[in-house]
Amino acid sequence: MTLTVADIAQALGTTAHGDTSLILRRPAEPGDAGADDLALAMSPAYANALADSKALAAIVWDGADWQALGLKAAITVPRARLAMAALTQAFDPAPAPTGIHPTAIVPDSCSVGADPSIGPFVVLAEGVTLGDRCRIEAHVSIGPGSTLGNDCWLNAGARVGRNCHFGNRVILQPNAVVGADGFSYVTRDLSNEERAYQSMGREPLTPPEDGTRHRIHSLGGVIFGDDVELGANSCVDAGTIRPTRVGRGTKIDNNVMVGHNCIIGEDCILCGQAAMAGSGVLGDRVVMGGRAGTKDHITVGNDVVMAAATGLYVSVKDGQFIMGQPAMDMPSYRAREKGLRRLPQMLKDIAALQKRVPKDDASD
Known part of the structure; x- marks a missing residue:
């Protein structure tokens, strides 16, 4: 698609300078930018590359002498990464609704909102409800009784189990799984792990009389608030009795595991390979760095930042920056x-x- 300099400045909510009627086809790094590209040079470190490029228009840092850099137009931004959010959205609009593909299975008991896009080989179970403008891509399946709000986007291969309920604008990246049964089993007598924890390793472990694992089913489903995003190949398990919950605005990266019965607050970030054991609680605005992990049944307060590879075994209060194994x-x-x-x-x-x-x- 193409946008004018004026269009882009309006999308960014900032100021454009020079010839704002220039038509641009894509954003590009200064070294790769052509005459009809928008060069991204949002800090002085890019000044030389921008001056040497073929770009005629660029997003530049506050105070840049854009004319001396050989530009015909420029857009100034105070915060580069925030500008990137608006810019990438402007150049990546949602496609027009495509309706329901003939290979999709949509039972009569389902409720599908206005302007749907339901792709090839999608399977909706009985009683599924989709809000308006939902985009369900190829090979997605949604389990019985689940509901999606407006403007949800489920990428190819995503799986949603039974009794899962999403707010508006929820995004699942390819092959994400929501609502699988939790990893929950019980033995007739105390299991090895229970005995080990009770004795704190002071007693040797001997074979139990009956080590059979009896499966505990997950009946509670999952609830996502508005604007939650779940990365590719990530899993959020269903609760046992009550639902697993993920709060509004939380973003979960690729290859992340959220166990059954967990409660995650609003605007949290869980980075790649992070993992929450079952029944853990995260407050609002918690950050879990890559490969960070939490023990089951612990509570993490609001505004806690966990550095990469942190191993957390005890509850922590609000506002701490923790790191290490075990965390401190x-x-x-x-x-x-x-x-x-x-x-x-x-x-x-x-x-x-x-x-x-x-x-x-x-x-x-």
Whole structure:
């Protein structure tokens, strides 16, 4: 698609300079930008590349001398990443509704809102409800009794189980799974893991009389608030009795696991390979870095940031920045790491001091 400089500035809610009627076909990095591209040079670090490019229009940093850079038009932005959000949305509009593909299975008991796009080999179970303008791509399946709000977008291969309920503008990336049964089993007597936890490893584990795992079914479904996004190949399991919940505006990256009965607050970020064990609770605006993990049945307060690969085994209060395995606050973690780095030299110093102690004194 093409947009004018004026169109783009309006989408970004900012100011355009120069010839705002220039027509542009795509955003591009300065080194790759042609005469009909919009160069992205939102910090002074791109000044030289922009001056050497063929671009006639660019998004530039506040205070840039865009005319000296050889441009005919420029758009200034105060916050680069925020500008990228609006810019990419402007150049990637939703396609026109396509209706219901003839290979899709849509039972009469389903309710489909206005202007749907339901792609090839989609399967809706009995009683599914779709809001207006939902976009359901190829090979998606939605289980019995599930509901989607308006403007939801389920990418190819996504799976939604039974009794899952989405707000408006929910996005599932390819092969995401919502509402699978939780990983929940019980043995007749105490299991090895229960006995190990009770004894804290002080007693050896012997074979149980009956180690058969009896499956606990998940009846609670999943509830997503508005504007939740779930990444490719990520899973959010159904609750056992009550639903697993993900709050409004939360974004979940690829390859993330959210266990059964978890409750996630609003505007959280869960980065790639993060994992929540069952019945955990995250407050609002929590950040889980890549490969961070939480133990079951713990609560993380509001505005907590967990660095990558953090292993959290206890509940934490609001506003902490934690890291490490096991997790601790950042100042404590840094102090520990500094101490560990000094250990080799400290051991050498101790060995040198021991050599200086007379043998007679050393034997006292």
